[in-house]
Every structure is written in structure tokens, then in C-alpha cells.
Amino acid sequence: MSSDHPTEPNPASLAGLSLSIFKDLLANLTHDLVLQTHRAEKLLRTQQQQQLARIAATAAASSSSSLPEDASAPQMPSGNPLATVPPEILCPRCSLPRHTPETLSQGTILLDNGEKKKFCTKPPFHNARGHDIYGIPFPNPGSSSGTKKSKKDAMAAAAAQEAASNGDTPSSSTPAPNGDASDPPAKVGKNTGISYFKCPNCDQEKVASTRFAAHLEKCLGLAGRKSSRQALAKMSGSGSGSGSPMLLPTDSSSGKLGSRKPSPEKNGRATPVPGDDSSARGPLSAVPALNSVASGSASSTPKKKKKLSAASTSGDNANLNQPPQISKGSNPVVPILPAAPSFGSPSTSVSGLGKDSSVPPKKRKRKIENGEDSDLHPIAKPKKLKLAAASSSAVPSSNSGSSSYPGRLSPDTPKKSTPIKIKAKAASPTPSDPSLSPTMTKKKIIKKPSNIAPDGSVPIKKKKPTIGRPTKIAQAPSTSPVTPHLGIAGNSVHGTTPPSTMARKGLPAGPGSIN
Amino acid sequence: MSSTTTTASSLPSGSLVLKKFSSSTMPSGTTGGPNASPKVAKTKLPYIPTPTYYGCEHIGMMFQKSGPGCRSFYTGAARVALDPERLPAQKCNGCSYTLTRTYMCMQCPMTHCPKHALEHSSVAKHKFGVDSRNGHVYCFACSDYIYDPTLEEIRIEQEVSLYGRRRKKRRLDDAKPSSDDLEYIDKHSSYAPCRATGLRGFLNMGSTCFMSVILQSLVHNPLLRNFYLSDGHKRSDCTVQHCMSCAMDEVFSEFFTQDKVEGFGPVNLLTTSWKCEQVRHSHCPLLSNANLITLLQTLAGYQQQDAHEYLQFLLNQLHLNHISTPHSTSSPSPTDDCTCIIHRGFYGKLQSDVTCSSCHNIYTKDDPVMDLSLDLRMKARVKSNPNNPTTLTVSVSTAPAVQTLQECLSRFTSVENVAEYFCSNCGGSREATKQLTVKRLPPVLCIQLKRFEHSASGSAKINTVIRFPMQLDMTPFTTRGKRKRTAAAGGNTPQQQQQPERPCKPFIYDLLSVVVHKGEINSGHYISYARQNGQWFQFDDSVVTLATEKQVLAAQAYLLFYMIRTLA
Structure with missing residues (x-):
């Protein structure tokens, strides 16, 4: 401060006066600051004292069942709380000692009686580099999975340790058993910084957090032309599922169209659905089995199953049929097909199914979009979508079933040996083939047959495919990655197996649209 | 200070999550439903009304002896100590004036400097002195400051009433739950996990x-x-x-x-x-x-x-x-x-005064605002240098110099020239001046620093360093503050206008949180800082880390949230 500190300036001089004023002001500021801290600390200590007394009082009260003395009269403090340093700070809420960095580092502390010492769950804040305040290392999604895992493990271990030391506190890493159903509970992916959430719009499980916004955007129809159209379809068309762009106009007016169109068509749609689904699923499910036999990619099977399950939700009736068919193989399916219609209540199911089923197609679509196996997508997606666009949900499912069936087959089959493909195709498609092939030619033709219950179911399926095709064409470009696979798959299938007309119809549509 | 104000930062340490009072209608607690878990309840002690206590045994004895008398005495003393406009200097009875703190004896009307207060306490056995700087009580027997709950309450009440003079009638007791309420709350609530x-x-x-x-x-x-x-x-x-x-x-x-x-x-x-x-x-x-x-x-x-x-x-x-x-x-x-x-939290009002240059008619309009958007560019001040015609054009010199938030605010509320203005009073298109002032300050003041500049030529980010304070006094930017200042500028004696009539209390805001934009305009990342219990934290997506005040103040802020210090 003063350069001449050995010699104090004369207090009477200006320098002396200035210095003393300066000292006073500085003293005031220091005083205020110190007092602030002093007050905080003393109040904390007092609170600790009180709490200890209170705990003692409650203990006494519980043992002697006598209420503590009148609380209204203020009590004398037991000395200056600042005089002694409390060994630990009690949490004012849970009355358990607070963790300090030391106790945290010690891990589990055993009491004399062998029990784990309990601590308040609020940990002291970490202030280490690369760690957040809870001591959790920064998530590093960019790093390779290997390092991630090691980190994960370390963190998990740390968390476990901490949890153990905390005693009754659940570890932070566990999703926490909160009953809040409205929450998307999100499975926490071990602190990689990526969690998975359920999309509230499309019910798709497990959307990675980093991709969630993008997914939602697409899902709500905010991204790009396609999705906005689809969203529009959803909004304008009364919940008619995901509409393909081309279908939109017809779709939005689908309600009117529906009236215009002969009711039989509806009936036809509805009735076939269960049967179609079952038939479609039958073969589909059969495929995995084949694959597994042929040592196909194991990964593909679960996905298919998922889809199946999703599809199954649309047509409840169909589900019943599935398992037996699967087990029996492709052939048994045939008889079931005609039988299936009986399950579904023909006319009534149309409207009901339509509403209900609108969801499942979405699911499928999204899964597909998110890209599981590219092979699967090609045929199945577009068709399904377009089909779904049609007002009655039953139709989509049936279509998807029929269409996807060859599609799915084809992708899988090419990979494996041709015989397998042949088997699958031959088996599943054959039953429907005869009826399908004629019907496929034109929609109008189809309509008439649709009235006929057993046969009609089949034709109807075809109808929609036909409807779907043009739309597919439109969409196809958008789903560009998928299409090539389709074409390839389709070609290969054709080359190897001419037999099933179904397959052809389904497949040609794909490649054609692609090209 | 901290205790007296309803400060933003302090999370009520025992913040309760109230289970819905109308729990009958809502069987499963919706909001915090899951937190009413047995685990939480287990650690909860049975309710015992928190006992009151004395700050120290000496003051306890005095309370018991003298009853309410010392309370009223302390009320007066605290009022003196806390009055921000107290003019008479405190003078030690033993020596002369002092700039440092003095102690007002709680048992007799004497004021002493610390040295003489100690003497006085030993001679007259008056053990307590009220600090004239802040109204805290010093116990000479303990040789320590004591924070007696009863006296603290009085002190806080005094401070609130002195600070928010206009709303003196609202007393602290109004908002205070009774002991019955407390018990009820305690019984029907569960604590959030610590x-x-x-x-x-x-x-x-x-x-x-x-x-x-x-x-x-x-x-x-x-x-x-x-x-x-x-x-x-x-x-x-x-x-x-x-x-x-x-x-x-x-x-x-x-x-x-x-x-x-x-x-x-x-x-x-x-x-x-x-x-x-x-x-x-x-x-x-x-x-x-x-x-x-x-x-x-x-x-x-x-x-x-x-x-x-x-x-x-x-x-x-x-x-x-x-x-x-x-x-x-x-x-x-x-x-x-x-x-x-x-609206209760963020809503403020701007007043724009447009003055016609020919007839000096003032057209006043109020604008509701949710935030203040401050321009960071140093616009050529037409008024400041009218001689230089070049500055009249929009010479946007992105000032390299460090600006302060206050500078930006004063620019925001400065007088601007409006080229085309249709004056309804004298009729016709005139030149006019326009001034924005803050007519009504919101409790939470959000300030946007316009770092993103969009012009015909493209968009750019302004990386100017803006220094912003932890405490912001908004008084000079309010309509009233401005008026006062202009009056002062017009008047001859500047001292006079400093405290012309009943002065409005300064509107002190504390920094609450800061939103920072890092990177370029098209690719960047947002992080934020927020304060809780006096500690700053940095939030970077899912990562929360401790932050220092220095870090916060050095950040390139984009949005600033200030919280009024006291609502009183």
C-alpha cells in the first residue's frame, strides 16, 4: 500500500488522514464479508446442534413415549456452537450424515455393530476434470465403443460403489423405480450419454437420445416433403395411418371414396385381413426358421419377429393362426387362408380395424425407416405404407402381409442357398397364387371377387398391391437406399424361382418402381 | 443481507414437495408421485415442532428477565442501523466520529466504538451491542456475534420494511405459516430425496x-x-x-x-x-x-x-x-x-417517447416486453456528434473495445433520431427523437445480447466481449430514473437532484443464469450457467460441472437472466 511503510505518515497530515480513511473503509468491507460467512457458519452449526438435540428428543420420546418438553419456550443453547467442530454435518432433511470427499473415498464404512454406515444421499460436489459434479465422467459418444465400454464399466463400478456406500440409496445408474408412467422411462445406456426413449408419437421403442429430435421431426412430419405430407395425411385423413404422398388426395377423400366404393370392397378388405396376415406371417415366420436352418443371419430373425408382433396387434384374429402355421411350415398355410376370413367379422371390422390398425403400420414403417436390415425394407415398407394409407387398416395389413411376404423372402433367400428360397416361395405363395394371379391384373376385376368370401380375401390383397404400386413408385425414390436391394432381391428371386405369381407381382412392383 | 431478501438463489433448504392437499381426489400423486416412496418416508423423523432457542445463554437470560422490552429496543436500534438513508453519523460516546462500525448498546442509549463498547460492557454490565452497519448483535460475554432467532426476525422485518418502503404494510407474518400449518404440511408431505x-x-x-x-x-x-x-x-x-x-x-x-x-x-x-x-x-x-x-x-x-x-x-x-x-x-x-x-415473472413494459422536433409534442406509448434485446453495435450517436455527417449514416463499427452491459443498456435507452415521423399534433412528417425507457421492470429480467446480425449481405456473429455485472442496478434505465437524470442535467445544481423527493429504491438485480453461445453463427453450441445457493454451475447438455464466478463473467453471453434481489 504505502511505499513508506517503515515510517507512518503523520496522522495530522493529509497522507495520514487518507490512510486512516482507507483503512477504515477497508476494515468495513472486510468486516461485512467476514460477518456474512460467520453468520452462515454459525447458523449452520446452531442448526446442527438443534438437530442433534431433536434426534435425541425423538429417541427419548420413542423410548419413553413421553412428549418432549414444551417446544414453545425457547431453549438455552449449549454453549457457542462455533466452539466445537462437529465431526460430521447432518443433513437437515434426512438426519443422516453428509458425505465428505473423504468418506466417499473410503467406500463402505462399517459401524461398530457391523452395519454399513448410512449417509445422506446428497454427495459433495465433485470438482475433478472430466467429471461432472456427481463424479461421473463426461459422456463421450464420439469415442470408439471400446473406450466407451471401459469408461462405462468404470463408471458403473464407481456408481455401484457409491451406491453401496450410500447404503439405502439406489445407484444413480439404475433407471430408478419411479412409477411415473407418463414418463418415457428411457433405458439409460450406462452413462454413455446416450439413452433410449420411446417415441410418444409412434410408439417406437428405443430411439437414441441423440437421434430423438430427428426422429420426432420425421415422425411428426416436420422434416422434408415426404414426412410433412405423411403428417398431413395423418392430420387430415382421419387417422388413416401413414399415407404415401401419392395417396394423399385420394386418401384424404377416402372417407368419401369409401362411400362411393361398393361396400363389398370394404368387407372384402376386412375379411381378408386376418387371413392375409396369417398367411403372410405364416410364411414370414417360416422364413426365420428356414434361415436358422440354413445358418442365416441370426440378427434378422428377431427383427422379423418384432415386426410380426407389431403386425399381430393390428389383426388380433390373425395372431391366433400364426403359431400353428409357423410350426407346420408353408403348406399348411394354404388351408388356413380361406378359413381365416371367418375369424374376422367382415363388415364391422372395417371401421374398427381401420382406426386401430392405423398405428401398427406406422410402427412398421418406422422400424423400416430406421433401417434394420436393408433387405427387409425394400418391398415391405413401401407397400405397407401405401397400403396403410388406404383408409381401412385391415387392408394395409393384408397387403403388407402379402406383399412383404415375397419381399422378405427374397432378401433372405438370396443370401442363402437358392433351394431354401425355392422352398419358402413355393411353399407360402403357392396357396394364394392361383387366386392372386388373376385378381392382380386389375382392381375392378378384383372388386367383384372380393365379395366372395374365401377367394375374395385373396384378391383384395392384390387389389391393394396394385393400388399401392403407383404410390410406391412415387415413394420409391425417396427411400432410395432400400430400393436397390429390392431390385436385386427381386431379380435374383425371379431368376431362381419362377413359380409363385405372388412373388412376381410383389417383386416386379418393387423394381419397377425403383427404376 | 442474504437472509433478509427473498433472494433468487437460495433454494429453501427444506424445500418441501407438497403432496397434493387434495389428495383424496388424486389417489396417485401425479407430479412427484413416485417420490412418496417408503424409502423417503423411512428417513423422515416424526414431526416435532422445531424448538426455538436463544442466540446465546446471555441473551436468553436477558429475554427471560426483561421480557418484551428489549425487543422493542432492538427494533429501534435495528431501524437505525439498517436505514440506508441515515444521515447522522454514528459517534462514539467515548471518543470522536468514526468511519468504522459502532455498537449501540441494547440496554442503554449509548453508542460506542468497538474499544469503548468493550469497556462499557465490562463497566455497566451491558453485554450486547447492535452493530450499526448491519444490525447484528454482538455479545460481549461470548465475544461473538449472536444470531438470535427472535432478533433476527425483527431485523429482517425491519430491513424489508425499510427497503420496500412503499409496501410497508405487507408484513412478513402474512406469508408465514403458523405452527399448525407447519405440522399439517409436515404430516402430509414427503421430502424429496436429498x-x-x-x-x-x-x-x-x-x-x-x-x-x-x-x-x-x-x-x-x-x-x-x-x-x-x-x-x-x-x-x-x-x-x-x-x-x-x-x-x-x-x-x-x-x-x-x-x-x-x-x-x-x-x-x-x-x-x-x-x-x-x-x-x-x-x-x-x-x-x-x-x-x-x-x-x-x-x-x-x-x-x-x-x-x-x-x-x-x-x-x-x-x-x-x-x-x-x-x-x-x-x-x-x-x-x-x-x-x-x-407474466408475473417476465413481463415488463417499455415506454417509448417520440418527441416531435417542431412542436415538441411527446407521443408516449407503452410496449409490453418479455425481454430486452440489446444492440451490440456502436451506432453512431446522432446526438453526440452532430457535426460529423458521416456518422449519421449507419456506420456500424463493431467496437473491438470491451463494452459493458450498462453501456449497452444506456445506448438502448438513449435518445434516437427518427427521420420520418408523422406528428399527429402539428400534422405532417417531421423529424423526431425517440427514447425507450423501462417503465416497468419484471422480477426476472431477461436480456438478449444481439450477437447474431442478419443483414442483406448475410449473417454474422458479433463476438464482442460484453462485460456484465453480477449485480445490476436498473434504476438509471427506468422511465423514472431517466426523467430524474434529464431533470438533473437541466438543473443547475447537480447535488439537488440526487435525492429530490422520496427516492425510489434502486432496482438491484442479481445475475441468475447465463446462456452462452459458442462457435459460429451456423454451427455452434449453447451452454449455460446458473446459480444455486450461491454456487455457479455450468450446464453443457447432460453434463453439469461446477463453475466459478470468474468463468461465468468471462463467458460470451447471449442471454442474461437477472433476478430482482428483493420483491419487497
Whole structure:
């Protein structure tokens, strides 16, 4: 401060006066600051004292069942709380000692009686580099999975340790058993910084957090032309599922169209659905089995199953049929097909199914979009979508079933040996083939047959495919990655197996649209 | 000081999550439902009214002896000590004037400097002195400051009443729950887990950091927090589709009642944000489908990459939700008296005075604002240098020099020239001057620093360093403050106008949270800082770290949230 500190300036001089004023002001500021801290600390200590007394009082009260003395009269403090340093700070809420960095580092502390010492769950804040305040290392999604895992493990271990030391506190890493159903509970992916959430719009499980916004955007129809159209379809068309762009106009007016169109068509749609689904699923499910036999990619099977399950939700009736068919193989399916219609209540199911089923197609679509196996997508997606666009949900499912069936087959089959493909195709498609092939030619033709219950179911399926095709064409470009696979798959299938007309119809549509 | 004010920062240490009082109607607690877990209840002690105590045994004895007398005495002393406008200097009875603190004896009308006070206490056996700087009590027997609850209460009350002079009638007791209330609350509530401190990150859901920072700044806003934690919006009762308030409520209950530390994925909030837009526009019959598409695209939440825009959107939605909620008592009134938490918390008013240069008629208009958007460019001040014609053109010199927030504010509220103004008084297009002042300050003051500059030539980010204070006095930028100042400038004696009539108390704001934009205009990242219990934290998506004041003040702020120091 003063350069001449050995010699104090004369207090009477200006320098002396200035210095003393300066000292006073500085003293005031220091005083205020110190007092602030002093007050905080003393109040904390007092609170600790009180709490200890209170705990003692409650203990006494519980043992002697006598209420503590009148609380209204203020009590004398037991000395200056600042005089002694409390060994630990009690949490004012849970009355358990607070963790300090030391106790945290010690891990589990055993009491004399062998029990784990309990601590308040609020940990002291970490202030280490690369760690957040809870001591959790920064998530590093960019790093390779290997390092991630090691980190994960370390963190998990740390968390476990901490949890153990905390005693009754659940570890932070566990999703926490909160009953809040409205929450998307999100499975926490071990602190990689990526969690998975359920999309509230499309019910798709497990959307990675980093991709969630993008997914939602697409899902709500905010991204790009396609999705906005689809969203529009959803909004304008009364919940008619995901509409393909081309279908939109017809779709939005689908309600009117529906009236215009002969009711039989509806009936036809509805009735076939269960049967179609079952038939479609039958073969589909059969495929995995084949694959597994042929040592196909194991990964593909679960996905298919998922889809199946999703599809199954649309047509409840169909589900019943599935398992037996699967087990029996492709052939048994045939008889079931005609039988299936009986399950579904023909006319009534149309409207009901339509509403209900609108969801499942979405699911499928999204899964597909998110890209599981590219092979699967090609045929199945577009068709399904377009089909779904049609007002009655039953139709989509049936279509998807029929269409996807060859599609799915084809992708899988090419990979494996041709015989397998042949088997699958031959088996599943054959039953429907005869009826399908004629019907496929034109929609109008189809309509008439649709009235006929057993046969009609089949034709109807075809109808929609036909409807779907043009739309597919439109969409196809958008789903560009998928299409090539389709074409390839389709070609290969054709080359190897001419037999099933179904397959052809389904497949040609794909490649054609692609090209 | 800290205790006296309803300060923003301090989270009530025993912040209760009240289980709904009307629990009968709501079987499963909705908001914090899960927190009423047995685990929490287990650690809760049976309710015993917190015993009161004396600051020290000496003061206890004095209280018992002299009864209420010393209380009234202390009230007077505290009033003297705390009065910010006290003019008479404290003079030690033993020596002379002193600049440092003095002690007012609690038992006799004597004032002493510390040295003489000690003497006095030993001679007269008067053990207590009231610090003239802050009204705290010093016990000479303990040789320590004591904080007796009774006296503290008096002191705080005095400070509040002295500070907020205009609303003296509102007493602290009004808001205080009685002991019965306390017991009732304690019985019917469960504590949030100690771990639930509200310090959690938001997962990045894919370029959603602009949302995260806004949410963080709202989560750590004491007004909003208290509103939602006290069941301001009941999710169970809400029938509104896509209710943003419900989504916010979810966030708050997640943050403050859940025993989790990992990042939170604002799924519902995100979805609601976008659906809100969708719904709003799909309900407009005039829009054709084509328009609808474009609207959806432009207004989609994902496209709102600007944190400030999102803030406005969010606040607006919350406001709308309030209006549409049936239980809200307020009719959808003009924004003036909207009772929604957003308006109560963020809503201020700007007054713009346009003065016609020829007839000097002043046209005054009020503008409701949710935030102040401050220009960072040093605009050529027409008034300051009228001689230099070049400055009249928009010479946008992005000042390399460090600016302070106060400078920006004073520029914001400075007199501007308006080239074309149609004066309704004298009729005709005139030149005019325009001045913006803050007519009404909101409790939460949001300041946007316009770092993003959009011009015909393109967009750019202004990286100017803006220094912002921890404490901001908004008085000079208010309408009243400005008027005073201009009057002062006109008057001859500057001393006179300093305290002309009853002075308005300074409007002191404390920094609450800071939103920082890093990187370039088109690619960047938002992080935010927020204060809780006097400690600063940095929020970077899902990562929460400790931060120092220095770090915060050095940040390149984009949005600043200031909280009024006291609502009294």
C-alpha cells in the first residue's frame, strides 16, 4: 500500500488522514464479508446442534413415549456452537450424515455393530476434470465403443460403489423405480450419454437420445416433403395411418371414396385381413426358421419377429393362426387362408380395424425407416405404407402381409442357398397364387371377387398391391437406399424361382418402381 | 443481507414437495408421485415442532428477565442501523466520529466504538451491542456475534420494511405459516430425496442444446421453480392437449423430486413443443394445406435453433396454457393483468417517447416486453456528434473495445433520431427523437445480447466481449430514473437532484443464469450457467460441472437472466 511503510505518515497530515480513511473503509468491507460467512457458519452449526438435540428428543420420546418438553419456550443453547467442530454435518432433511470427499473415498464404512454406515444421499460436489459434479465422467459418444465400454464399466463400478456406500440409496445408474408412467422411462445406456426413449408419437421403442429430435421431426412430419405430407395425411385423413404422398388426395377423400366404393370392397378388405396376415406371417415366420436352418443371419430373425408382433396387434384374429402355421411350415398355410376370413367379422371390422390398425403400420414403417436390415425394407415398407394409407387398416395389413411376404423372402433367400428360397416361395405363395394371379391384373376385376368370401380375401390383397404400386413408385425414390436391394432381391428371386405369381407381382412392383 | 431478501438463489433448504392437499381426489400423486416412496418416508423423523432457542445463554437470560422490552429496543436500534438513508453519523460516546462500525448498546442509549463498547460492557454490565452497519448483535460475554432467532426476525422485518418502503404494510407474518400449518404440511408431505437438487443436465436429443439452455435457465429460476413445485400447474387436472405447462411440470418434478443425476431427456417437452405448433396452425381454417406444410416447416421446434426464439416460444406457450386451463381464475385478460406465472415473472413494459422536433409534442406509448434485446453495435450517436455527417449514416463499427452491459443498456435507452415521423399534433412528417425507457421492470429480467446480425449481405456473429455485472442496478434505465437524470442535467445544481423527493429504491438485480453461445453463427453450441445457493454451475447438455464466478463473467453471453434481489 504505502511505499513508506517503515515510517507512518503523520496522522495530522493529509497522507495520514487518507490512510486512516482507507483503512477504515477497508476494515468495513472486510468486516461485512467476514460477518456474512460467520453468520452462515454459525447458523449452520446452531442448526446442527438443534438437530442433534431433536434426534435425541425423538429417541427419548420413542423410548419413553413421553412428549418432549414444551417446544414453545425457547431453549438455552449449549454453549457457542462455533466452539466445537462437529465431526460430521447432518443433513437437515434426512438426519443422516453428509458425505465428505473423504468418506466417499473410503467406500463402505462399517459401524461398530457391523452395519454399513448410512449417509445422506446428497454427495459433495465433485470438482475433478472430466467429471461432472456427481463424479461421473463426461459422456463421450464420439469415442470408439471400446473406450466407451471401459469408461462405462468404470463408471458403473464407481456408481455401484457409491451406491453401496450410500447404503439405502439406489445407484444413480439404475433407471430408478419411479412409477411415473407418463414418463418415457428411457433405458439409460450406462452413462454413455446416450439413452433410449420411446417415441410418444409412434410408439417406437428405443430411439437414441441423440437421434430423438430427428426422429420426432420425421415422425411428426416436420422434416422434408415426404414426412410433412405423411403428417398431413395423418392430420387430415382421419387417422388413416401413414399415407404415401401419392395417396394423399385420394386418401384424404377416402372417407368419401369409401362411400362411393361398393361396400363389398370394404368387407372384402376386412375379411381378408386376418387371413392375409396369417398367411403372410405364416410364411414370414417360416422364413426365420428356414434361415436358422440354413445358418442365416441370426440378427434378422428377431427383427422379423418384432415386426410380426407389431403386425399381430393390428389383426388380433390373425395372431391366433400364426403359431400353428409357423410350426407346420408353408403348406399348411394354404388351408388356413380361406378359413381365416371367418375369424374376422367382415363388415364391422372395417371401421374398427381401420382406426386401430392405423398405428401398427406406422410402427412398421418406422422400424423400416430406421433401417434394420436393408433387405427387409425394400418391398415391405413401401407397400405397407401405401397400403396403410388406404383408409381401412385391415387392408394395409393384408397387403403388407402379402406383399412383404415375397419381399422378405427374397432378401433372405438370396443370401442363402437358392433351394431354401425355392422352398419358402413355393411353399407360402403357392396357396394364394392361383387366386392372386388373376385378381392382380386389375382392381375392378378384383372388386367383384372380393365379395366372395374365401377367394375374395385373396384378391383384395392384390387389389391393394396394385393400388399401392403407383404410390410406391412415387415413394420409391425417396427411400432410395432400400430400393436397390429390392431390385436385386427381386431379380435374383425371379431368376431362381419362377413359380409363385405372388412373388412376381410383389417383386416386379418393387423394381419397377425403383427404376 | 442474504437472509433478509427473498433472494433468487437460495433454494429453501427444506424445500418441501407438497403432496397434493387434495389428495383424496388424486389417489396417485401425479407430479412427484413416485417420490412418496417408503424409502423417503423411512428417513423422515416424526414431526416435532422445531424448538426455538436463544442466540446465546446471555441473551436468553436477558429475554427471560426483561421480557418484551428489549425487543422493542432492538427494533429501534435495528431501524437505525439498517436505514440506508441515515444521515447522522454514528459517534462514539467515548471518543470522536468514526468511519468504522459502532455498537449501540441494547440496554442503554449509548453508542460506542468497538474499544469503548468493550469497556462499557465490562463497566455497566451491558453485554450486547447492535452493530450499526448491519444490525447484528454482538455479545460481549461470548465475544461473538449472536444470531438470535427472535432478533433476527425483527431485523429482517425491519430491513424489508425499510427497503420496500412503499409496501410497508405487507408484513412478513402474512406469508408465514403458523405452527399448525407447519405440522399439517409436515404430516402430509414427503421430502424429496436429498439428492434431488435440480442439478441435472438435459440430454442432447439431437441438436437440441438451444432448448436445454433455455430449460436450464427456467429450471433454476426460483419463481418458476416455486410455482411448479407448489403445484402451480396440476398435471392430473389438466385437460389441455399438448400442454406445455404439463411438460414443464414434468421437468420440474423430475429435477427436484427424483433421485437421479444423469441427464434428462425432455421427450414430452420436445414433442409438445412441436405439437403445439402443429395444433395451433392446423386449427386455423384459413390455411390451405400447402400453407400448412410451410408453416409446419418454418415453425417446427427443430428449426428454432435460436435459443432466444425458443425462449419466447416457450414462454408464450406457457402463457397460453395458463389461459386455456380452466381452473385458472383469470379470464383471458389483456396481458396487463394476466396472472400467469410467466407474466408475473417476465413481463415488463417499455415506454417509448417520440418527441416531435417542431412542436415538441411527446407521443408516449407503452410496449409490453418479455425481454430486452440489446444492440451490440456502436451506432453512431446522432446526438453526440452532430457535426460529423458521416456518422449519421449507419456506420456500424463493431467496437473491438470491451463494452459493458450498462453501456449497452444506456445506448438502448438513449435518445434516437427518427427521420420520418408523422406528428399527429402539428400534422405532417417531421423529424423526431425517440427514447425507450423501462417503465416497468419484471422480477426476472431477461436480456438478449444481439450477437447474431442478419443483414442483406448475410449473417454474422458479433463476438464482442460484453462485460456484465453480477449485480445490476436498473434504476438509471427506468422511465423514472431517466426523467430524474434529464431533470438533473437541466438543473443547475447537480447535488439537488440526487435525492429530490422520496427516492425510489434502486432496482438491484442479481445475475441468475447465463446462456452462452459458442462457435459460429451456423454451427455452434449453447451452454449455460446458473446459480444455486450461491454456487455457479455450468450446464453443457447432460453434463453439469461446477463453475466459478470468474468463468461465468468471462463467458460470451447471449442471454442474461437477472433476478430482482428483493420483491419487497
